């Protein structure tokens with residue numbers, strides 16, 4: 152245990168201070184910065200595998216398939232790592248499908264969620280013979296039937312039920328209430344299932360839902376599994392048998408002082424209600440698998456005081472990591488090399504020309520100098536994947552640590568990359 156309260160290094164075994172220098176597994180972050188520059192995303196392979204295996208272990212009592220939510224982090228090397236560990240995948244676009252096909256993942260290991268699938272995306276997914284389409288609108292179902300008829304193969308389908316249960320760490324990432332665009336309401340879903348029972352081109356295989364993300368208590372999950380179980384029972388009694396119940400993702404992680412349920416606690420309430428229905432459970436965790444496995448390494452560019460406030464200006468910005476700006480998310484920052492210096496309170500901000508480009512306000516941190524390295528914690532999920540080129544800033548590199556070695560799994564963009572697709 153470090154002596155500092157609430158230090159992120161205290162709650163992960165995969166990042167730790169050795170002789171006051173922060174390491175990811177057996178690699179010092181300073182050595183990565185020396186070779187690969189900053190800002191840079193760094194992921195622990197062991198952390199991802201441990202989370203994936205832990206999640207699966209929690210559901211060991213029932214037939215289940217973990218479909219990692221590709222949107223959380225779709226780097227090919229991480230997808231390959233998870234595929235080799237036995238993961239299936241949840242996708243939400245043709246682009247995510249393309250990524251998986253590129254690394255040789257079979258369609259049988261892919262479920263397709265998402266609120267608006269295009270004809271082309273449906274076509275490509277049918278061609279790949281995916282496991283399940285989670286359909287979110289009547290017209291999407293018609294489109295799916297049309298395309299299935301074209302290839303003369305019934306499409307394996309589920310409806311995404313909107314269970315009218317809200318959950319999630321921020322209004323932007325809550326998806327399960329009646330006012331949200333996601334899924335189909337109870338009565339309409341029931342009507343659609345029955346209407347298509349005889350369809351030659353829609354083969355009902357499942358029911359899906361997803362109520363939100365970064366959910367920190369079991370209560371919304373409990374309400375949702377109750378609703379889903381009642382719905383499936385009703386379906387079964389009206390002659391619609393299903394093979395799969397896809398309960399989505401959403402389990403939260405600890406970024407600062409949150410206290411999310413464990414995978415075991417989560418699994419227990421899901422299994423209790425959904426286990427007896429005789430279907431295989433599909434789970435779509437994203438954040439819980441990769442979130443805690445990543446940090447964003449950044450270097451201090453400048454320090455300044457203005458009207459009595461201290462600003463630490465770093466070389467990462469909101470274009471590299473947007474969660475604080477978009478969801479008021481708190482991701483702790485700690486120095487990569489600890490010293491015995493005084494602690495000050497500072498705003499840690501990036502160089503982008505927006506006031507919102509701030510990672511933390513009034514944050515306690517040891518005195519730092521330009522050139523010092525800082526770690527921004529918990530950035531493995533929805534980090535790089537939401538990065539942009541705003542302010543014409545090339546996107547950062549990504550590195551995967553495996554024990555004592557690391558490899559670059561995405562090279563840093565260059566200025567040339569910024570204009571590559573534009574007319575000159």
Ligand code: LLP
Pocket residue numbers: 220222223241264265324361363364365399400401402435436437438439474478532533
């Ligand atoms: N399944 C579906 C259908 C989803 O929409 C999502 C996330 C997941 C699974 C995975 O959820 P997770 O286990 O990661 O919570 N950009 C936001 C998060 C958006 C999540 C959207 N859907 C953030 O940075 O917090």
